[in-house]
Amino acid sequence: MHCFDSGRTEEFADLFTTEAEFVVESVGVAKGRSAIREFIEHSADTLRGAGMSVRHNTFNTLAIPDGDVVRVESDFFAFAGAKDDWSVMAGGRDHDVCAQQPDGRWLFSTRRIAWWNDEQPEALVAVMAPVFAGLTD
Secondary structure (H helix, E strand, C coil), X not given: CHHHHCCCXXXXXXXEEEEEEEEECCXXXXXXXXXXXXXXHHHHHXXXXXXXXXXXXXXXXXXXXXXXXXXXXXXXXXXXXXCCEEEEEEEEEEEEEXXXXXXXXXXXXEEEEEEHHHCCCHHHHHHXXXXXXXXXX
16 A cells, blocks of 8 residues: 555556456445556545545555465555644455466455445545546446
8 A cells, every 4th residue: 555655556556467356345346457547546636636645554464375366364544634633544454365477476366445343434435436436447
């Protein structure tokens, strides 16, 4: 999420396979690298337009090799703010599947974001849902 937090949306999208899925529970699904790129760019633009920055803190990571993929689970907090006014915007768990590519790189084939206790952050969902709705296939 460092790429997203620092506005490097192209680099973020390039961490996914061409046919990857990016799922945000109770919000939407972006299928394919180009749709993921579009979602990330629109999300970043929406946050910037609201004068907000986001920082993600990922912890408690568990990686489990499973044949030709690695399944990874990580807890996270997402902080939102401007200048010196920051607060926790969301907390949850990333469920990732990473696949090794022919060139040796490992890329995300799936990222599913689940909210803790199934409690979706209403303010964040309100911002993200229209972005998902505007995705092209």
